[in-house]
Amino acid sequence: MLNYIIRRVLLMIPTLVAISILIFIIIQLPPGDIITSRLQELQAEGQDISEEQIEALRARYNLNDPLHIQYFKWIGGILVGNMGYSVMYGQSVNNLIWERLGFTLLITFSATLLTWLIAFPVGVYSALRQYSLLDYAATLMAFVGLATPNFLLALVLMYLGYEWFGIAVGGLFSPEYASAAWSMGKLGDLLAHLWIPAVVIGMGGTAGMVRIMRANLLDELGKPYVTTALAKGLHPIRLVIKYPLRIAINPFISTVGWMLPHLISGAAIIAVVLSLPTTGPLLLDSLKNQDMYLAGSFLLMLSALTVIGTLLSDILLAITDPRIRYE
Numbered sequence: 267m268l269n270y271i272i273r274r275v276l277l278m279i280p281t282l283v284a285i286s287i288l289i290f291i292i293i294q295l296p297p298g299d300i301i302t303s304r305l306q307e308l309q310a311e312g313q314d315i316s317e318e319q320i321e322a323l324r325a326r327y328n329l330n331d332p333l334h335i336q337y338f339k340w341i342g343g344i345l346v347g348n349m350g351y352s353v354m355y356g357q358s359v360n361n362l363i364w365e366r367l368g369f370t371l372l373i374t375f376s377a378t379l380l381t382w383l384i385a386f387p388v389g390v391y392s393a394l395r396q397y398s399l400l401d402y403a404a405t406l407m408a409f410v411g412l413a414t415p416n417f418l419l420a421l422v423l424m425y426l427g428y429e430w431f432g433i434a435v436g437g438l439f440s441p442e443y444a445s446a447a448w449s450m451g452k453l454g455d456l457l458a459h460l461w462i463p464a465v466v467i468g469m470g471g472t473a474g475m476v477r478i479m480r481a482n483l484l485d486e487l488g489k490p491y492v493t494t495a496l497a498k499g500l501h502p503i504r505l506v507i508k509y510p511l512r513i514a515i516n517p518f519i520s521t522v523g524w525m526l527p528h529l530i531s532g533a534a535i536i537a538v539v540l541s542l543p544t545t546g547p548l549l550l551d552s553l554k555n556q557d558m559y560l561a562g563s564f565l566l567m568l569s570a571l572t573v574i575g576t577l578l579s580d581i582l583l584a585i586t587d588p589r590i591r592y593e
Contacts, residue, residue: 267584271577278573285569289562290337296556299329300353303555327353340562350559354552359560362548369438370544376460377468382518385472389479390511396484404476411473420466420539427462436541463540467533478517486510512586519582
């Protein structure tokens with residue numbers, strides 16, 4: 267097992283190098299660059315910039331260098347902890363990412379926790395009581411959840427919150443707490459707003475996990491070893507917990523692989539609809555404006571977390587499922 271982990275960690279290095287090259291090339295493929303986009307915005311506002319100023323900006327952000335030189339300067343900065351400078355926001359990429367990362371982690375962790383707390387018991391009960399009234403209700407709700415776009419659910423909750431309760435659903439704070447110092451009142455206001463993005467982001471994942479948990483557990487319950495154990499007198503609850511449930515829980519563990527990058531991307535469309543101060547809208551804007559340092563750093567971070575998350579999933583699966591070994 268240890269040798270397997272070491273090999274996987276060493277393999278991550280060339281994988282991330284190849285991914286970083288692809289990210290850099292893909293961002294550079296569209297015509298123009300961040301300076302061109304910024305220049306068009308200023309011209310639309312009626313401002314004129316001289317050629318000397320344009321060239322100074324291009325030189326400042328290394329845009330006149332050959333592509334391979336730009337790549338090595340970008341990746342070299344990342345290796346020493348400097349992600350570069352965002353032209354679009356006029357700030358360090360490090361500051362932009364870290365100031366939004368906390369809220370992104372809080373929202374996505376809450377959504378993931380909500381997904382597991384609902385999907386696990388509902389999926390297990392639905393499998394153990396197949397074709398019962400609750401099974402039919404859970405199946406119906408799962409199909410509705412899978413068929414409903416998250417952004418549509420966000421819009422519905424915003425409307426209902428305003429019409430029924432007279433509160434503004436968007437954002438994580440009420441206007442009076444948005445710029446206030448941290449206090450118990452602000453913390454309570456944050457918790458009062460947090461459940462809405464958690465429900466919206468976790469809705470699709472909960473519906474899918476209920477169906478997966480139910481299907482996997484039903485598949486295990488129908489196998490001969492379960493029938494044999496019951497015939498030998500093993501208590502049904504003990505049997506389910508000790509054997510079929512340990513195998514059916516694998517999908518929950520394997521979600522670690524995609525949960526880590528999702529923590530950073532933060533469901534960009536939902537964040538835009540609900541006006542959430544997360545990293546998702548930042549990534550979306552940087553891609554639209556070809557802000558190389560901001561977009562590239564985001565995408566490389568997502569790729570690294572995907573690779574790390576996949577490794578963690580494999581290790582956890584080997585621990586929980588005795589059939590899986592990486593000798």
